Amino acid sequence: MRHKGPLKQFDEFDAWSFSRSGERIRSDEVKFDFPRLAGDESISASHVENWEISGRINAKSESVIRFQGRFSAEFSCVVCGSGVQHVIDFDRHLVLVTSESQADVYDEETLDEQTDVVACPGAINLRDWLEDEILLACPMFPKHDACSDVAGRSWRDSESDEDTDDHQDDTAGDTKQEVQRPFANLGDLLKGSKK
Template sequence: MSAFVIDAFDFSRLKERREGDVLVSDLARLSAESVNKSASLHWTLQGGADSLNHPQLIVSVSGSIELMCQRCMTPLKFAVESESILILAKTDERADEIDALLDDDSVDVIVGSKALNVMELVEDEALLAIPLAPKHDVCPDNAALDDLMGAKKPSPFAVLKGLKQ
């Protein structure tokens, strides 16, 4: 994975904004979940501060990746559209304090860093957006499954009932 490292606190204070595209194949953990490694995702990172003046990053990821349908084991296109607000804290203790103070499930409080890898943030965001067990709403070709279901063996109870008569 190509490292793109920022000082998260300076990035937020200066209200910087960066964006780009990254190949799924460059994100090891996401690549392991994807069927098509050549897909790419678009990402945006915006620095700023929340209403209480805590430094924050807004990370968004969009694009389409192919996952394996857990029902029919064929590729499934999945649209990634995700955005997270990350409040930055200097320590774990301060992160817990801010989290309790905000009491807001729509934001995450993380420990910021002077060497924060943006691609890891992007990959985390994409991984959190994909389903744990992806499935088509309606699988495209259930013919093989239907054949298996249609070729049912007779129930052992039906065989016993036949013998009894």
């Protein structure tokens, strides 16, 4: 009988048992490659410094998986296009439910911004799940601080230009109304008809 390799066991990972037994896995114990992170076109270089996955049962008797860690990456700045370096810490708590319908009706008011609900009907690929969390932690619009300031000024300038244009249009409209004044001569006409 063939035994699973050291990483093969995580291809069909039982998150429910893992959380019930309060287990923990760290990057210094298991080495994962992250091909989607390495192949992402918006990321020119990346390095996952450390990660940890732990399971627990919370006060409501729910199964929870926690993903936390740190990675660094160089992204393309959305303003200037050159590289911008980010060091990103992630920490997410995922409450497990058995189906999408359970996840849809979950009371999200009880969750904080680091906690989410996920449907986990069976075994999952743990490496892919961890990689999802790393990719979700990446900034949507990476930019340098200086580029953020420039983009903010440009936005404010364009907004003030629009205000000026609106003001000019209003003024132009006022002038037009003053010039046309369709009933301006009505008084003269009425005086003429009385004569």
